[in-house]
Amino acid sequence: MPALSSSTVPAVLAKLAPLNTPDITDLRPYLATVPDPRSRHGRWYPLHCLLTICACAVISGARTIEEITEWGQRTPFHLLEAIGVRPHPLRRRRSPAACTIDRVLCRIDPHALDTAVCAYLADRHRAATETTPDGDKAAHQAIAVDGKALKGSARTDQAGRHLLSALTHHLPVTLAQTEVGAKTNETRHFLPLLQGLDLAGHVVTCDALHTVQGHLKRLVEDRKAHYVAVVKTNQPTLHAQISALPWDELPLAHTRSEKGHGRRESRSIKVLGIVDSLGGICFPHAKLALRIHRRRRQTGKKQTRETVFAVTSLDAHQATPAQLAALVRGHWAIENSSHHIRDVTFGEDASTVHAGGAPQAMVALRNLAIGALKVTGAVNIAKTTRAIRDLPERALPFFGISHEPDLSGT
Template identity: 75%
Template sequence: MLANLSPIDPHTIPDLRTYLRAIPDPRFLRGLWHPLDAILAICACAAASGAKTIEEIAEWGQRAPLRLLTALGVRPHPLHYRRSPAACTIDRVLCRINAHALDAAICAYLADRHHATTATGDDGDGATDNARPALPAIAVDGKALKGSARLDQPRRHLLSALAHHPPLTLAQSEVGAKTNETRHFLPLLQGLDLAGRVVTFDALHTVKEHLKRLVKGKGAHYVAMVKGNQPTLHAQISGLPWGRTPIAHTRSEKGHGRRESRSIKVMGIADSLGGICFSHARLVLRVHRRQQETGKKQTRETVFAVTSLDAHQATPADLAAYVRGHWAIENSSHHIRDVTFGEDACTVHTGSAPRAMAALRNLAIGVLKSAGADNIAKTTRAIRDLPEHALPFYGIGYEPDLSGT
């Protein structure tokens, strides 16, 4: 499986530990033995090997040879052997770590990897920029950590900004129990350079103030879904003469036991004659999706959207790709975290550990996708029993001992 990945030269990839060293150490100096960046590097390598729990992370370190632990920065023991951190040590670190700083370090690392791949015209999955819309896109979406809920505390909820291709997490924040995603939308995107990019999001974030800040303050464009939370806008768009509007683009796909077809109709705001007035909106979209699974009835869904892109900036195929790219985040990120990494089944709930574990999963998915892995589960299984294969993904050089000693 590793042979199918892009060639990995650790000397051309940023060293993850450089970013991890910016995270403040939450531990007391007294009795401190393992460096924080070494512990977090072990966690990152274990996550790329498919580790789902803190115990599995510790087991990965126990299987690692001494030369590998040396490369990761684990300090030697006075009796001249190196010992990886125990599960209780890793648990204390993840529970007490500054989760915001960890997210910032990981997202900065993935953003630099993303800029490097987009600069070369390769998005990590073998496709070039010519196969994608001209303007890169970022999706904003939320996800609940179901296993973190307890009788006395609700489940933790995270809001993330992810690049469409490849699906790298560029920013992440935790949504408080007494707030909702809408209040965290603008702060989440505050530190990102959105000029010349397209931001896609669900109807929950289709708020006039958000759209105005994106276009005027950030120089970005948007593709915003419209549902019942904007009743006036939804009524105006759904009441347009879509029956007389020709289909602008269609696409069909078949795989995984289902057949799916999508069509999109596009109408200019000036041509709608509906008095639609929404922040910097130029086009309205109607996307119709039909899905047929083997042995089941066909399902149909129609959604509406508005965008600040004009007809000369994006073709109907581009607009369909932006909508499809936003929907694909569920499969390319959230589904992998739940199924491959068992996020929903993970019962970690203390302190910062739930968010830290989610950040490590984002990191693992990001680096593997950047390397060209089209099946994360197969890739993690391929490197699970060979710990040294995880290091090059993070730019950490390692020379295996070929002498057998």
């Protein structure tokens, strides 16, 4: 299908990286690795075809299974052919019904789907970062571990689902994801979540829940990675030791102020090398202690202040105070660059999908949509999805799918 002229392309899409289909990795081979839970009898749509339709619909702003079905219903036949829908005996192609999509998402292995999606996003992220200037190397190699509850999945007889994810700081995409029983159970899934990732030379950031000695020790010794871990009172000994360090005697190592969205925020950081003369810190491989002070003033509200402590295995020659501050800030930013988008743009908290593997499968599709948009340079995800919502042909290039009919039969 011929490309749209620049005059017909919305400005938000014109600002993205060129969507040259041959240069973008095709999503379908990755989805083809997901086991099909259906019996062979009566199976009409290939599984990777159904999942591709779901992916294209979600990147177009679909929030529910019904909206995914509606996207397929308004998709022209030549686009369904490009996705891989087989011709109907009456020589027409038709999109799957809502019950078909619902059954597949409920019965699918969500872990296998997460693995396929994360592998695809990791390859896209690697290709995107290789073509950009090095910039801040620490930020390019940072991975955040954070959890999120699926509020709408709870029922009177069923606890809500809770997912733990590993995301990149730079061009945030999800590299790994797993379901955990509850927020308090996140810690035992920390190391298994990172098992399949190449962490050598990378920096893993985590909140206080995952500041566990055994986990971070193995991260450094077995995986050859570094960590930046927030310290709170759930680690009373460590918190007492780090808060007792002579912070008042130190000058500020780095400060930064930002203004926008009706608020003004300033952050400062102090960095102290951990040595025996200061009493030491009882934490494995800790080289530096950090104190981050944040002040925020929002229009019409009182100024708030917060002091946060952290430890890191990075040494002073491996990261500057500004880079350390960016790593801590980058971990907090995951809430805005992933979780907030899933809730506000894709209605995750309002989603009532709760049966089988469907809740986690829908999250995987949202992660896929956000990641594919991020690596192409999208800044405003909501505005970008609105720009492609009514024209299905705009969704396919984001996943490396040509508009031309697929004559190979894949």
